[in-house]
Amino acid sequence: MIRGMYAAAAAMLAQMVRQQVLAHNLANVNTPGYRQDRVSLRQFPLRPISAPDVVPDRPVAVSAAGLPLGQMATGVLADLPSLNLQQGPLRETGEPLDMAIVGPGFFAIQRPDGVFYTRDGRFVRNAEGFVSDEAGGIVLGQDLQPIAIPAGTLHVDAAGMIRADGVVVGQLGVFTFPPDADIEKIGINLLRVTGAPQAADPVLTTVHQGFIEFSNVDVTQSTTEVLAALRSYEASQRLLQMQDQLLERVVGEVGRVG
Amino acid sequence: MLSYLRAPLAGLRSQQVVFDTIAHNLSNINTNSFRRLQVDFADVIYRQIQPVQDQPPTARNLSGGVLPEAIPRSFALGHFEVTGDPLDLAINGEGFFQTQLADGRIAYTRDGSFAVDANGRLVTAAGNPLLPEVQVPEDATRFYVYPNGAVFVQRGAADRADAWQQIGQLQVAVFPNPQGLISVGANQFVATPAAGAPQVGTPGDLVPGEANLRFGEVLFATLESSNVNPAVETTTMLMAQRAYSVSARTLQVLDEMLAGAANLRR
Numbered sequence: 001m002i003r004g005m006y007a008a009a010a011a012m013l014a015q016m017v018r019q020q021v022l023a024h025n026l027a028n029v030n031t032p033g034y035r036q037d038r039v040s041l042r043q044f045p046l047r048p049i050s051a052p053d054v055v056p057d058r059p060v061a062v063s064a065a066g067l068p069l070g071q072m073a074t075g076v077l078a079d080l081p082s083l084n085l086q087q088g089p090l091r092e093t094g095e096p097l098d099m100a101i102v103g104p105g106f107f108a109i110q111r112p113d114g115v116f117y118t119r120d121g122r123f124v125r126n127a128e129g130f131v132s133d134e135a136g137g138i139v140l141g142q143d144l145q146p147i148a149i150p151a152g153t154l155h156v157d158a159a160g161m162i163r164a165d166g167v168v169v170g171q172l173g174v175f176t177f178p179p180d181a182d183i184e185k186i187g188i189n190l191l192r193v194t195g196a197p198q199a200a201d202p203v204l205t206t207v208h209q210g211f212i213e214f215s216n217v218d219v220t221q222s223t224t225e226v227l228a229a230l231r232s233y234e235a236s237q238r239l240l241q242m243q244d245q246l247l248e249r250v251v252g253e254v255g256r257v258g
Numbered sequence: 259m260l261s262y263l264r265a266p267l268a269g270l271r272s273q274q275v276v277f278d279t280i281a282h283n284l285s286n287i288n289t290n291s292f293r294r295l296q297v298d299f300a301d302v303i304y305r306q307i308q309p310v311q312d313q314p315p316t317a318r319n320l321s322g323g324v325l326p327e328a329i330p331r332s333f334a335l336g337h338f339e340v341t342g343d344p345l346d347l348a349i350n351g352e353g354f355f356q357t358q359l360a361d362g363r364i365a366y367t368r369d370g371s372f373a374v375d376a377n378g379r380l381v382t383a384a385g386n387p388l389l390p391e392v393q394v395p396e397d398a399t400r401f402y403v404y405p406n407g408a409v410f411v412q413r414g415a416a417d418r419a420d421a422w423q424q425i426g427q428l429q430v431a432v433f434p435n436p437q438g439l440i441s442v443g444a445n446q447f448v449a450t451p452a453a454g455a456p457q458v459g460t461p462g463d464l465v466p467g468e469a470n471l472r473f474g475e476v477l478f479a480t481l482e483s484s485n486v487n488p489a490v491e492t493t494t495m496l497m498a499q500r501a502y503s504v505s506a507r508t509l510q511v512l513d514e515m516l517a518g519a520a521n522l523r524r
Contacts, residue, residue, distance in 0.1 A: 027266060027324040028324045030501045095332065120300070127452055128454070151434065165469060189327070
């Protein structure tokens, strides 16, 4: 019975974690380049349980190795959130240095503490004339070097080639990673990736000037999941209360005389 | 326990910033050469949850939320309206007029609704003198500014038709990164290190060191409107409203869950 209480409590905790991740996703519905977190639930390790070994001449006896009944799971926990890398919708902004990637790949951002990757393509020309992001990180080109651009009108083609007056001044770097690369969010729309970056396939991946890619959070699905998590939390809570009531009876009523 | 509520709370707060910004944009829709603001969001730094014993961490990126990362201005041009007032000037292209603030700092503005002050100087609507100074003679009857910024006046009565005489030369300042400018109100900006060092030159000339960028030319008797587009603002507001209500809903649900936990022992 106590075991059941722990299972119910574990379910409540897991649903709370799920709810928090959903809340985080939904808070970022308007964050450009944001990638949705997915929560999966996982059961606790199974453990074998045995039936009490009933011996005829004694009412009840339990042997150490009773009759095996099977396995029992004792709870659930929320697994590490995984990243949903699906394409987000594009939104036209008309700003000349807003870039969106269609297809797999990330822009590379050089910061004092390393190179990070992002799908958030709201770039500006900084005071030194380099393409940079809004937080001051330097956007790297296909050659992993900063891109110096002249002021004035620029045209960026689907391959990320930046042209000023018809002259190529640089190429925006778009990189992909092997499927086993570890991608971790660090905030301000940046991802830390361990793995060797490769230039993205220009057939699969295109760059679009004057657009930003929006968050890929699916509001309908997330809102439904919020309700589902709430109800399953409530169910576990009810279960916990019922077991508490049973326990109360055991303690208070079993064996009472008169 | 309150950390549970942080993400939806951050969602509500951030969308509130969008409402404030849209209100600011829309209230300036008729402000000459006003540059619209937009809010850009970023997800917040993730907090590492310590794993329990040898179990993998149950949730690496709990709490979190969203914050407004930057509120950049769009420096897209507004449209130009001919007003017929000779002291209305607009910059058709890149750059700012320079004016001197009361505290001696140089401010940059695209709002060219100038006037002549008591000392005969050309001043902005806020009363700050234009730099380099243009002294308009008291007996000037007609005033004209060429696209290259040369300021000419004709003195005396119109029927006497004196020769046109140059009294000044307007200059335009261009910044490497105008997004870095800080607004000081009244349509004026001041420079910051993020904006870079301004280059000042004659309207229409190439900016030194830039292959295809010119100092914007001056349009005479014309004002530039704001670049606020009501359709864009309304769309942004609708999106912010939806995001706001979805965060409000998650906040409500999390509150229900916490209430459930608090009432376990009844």
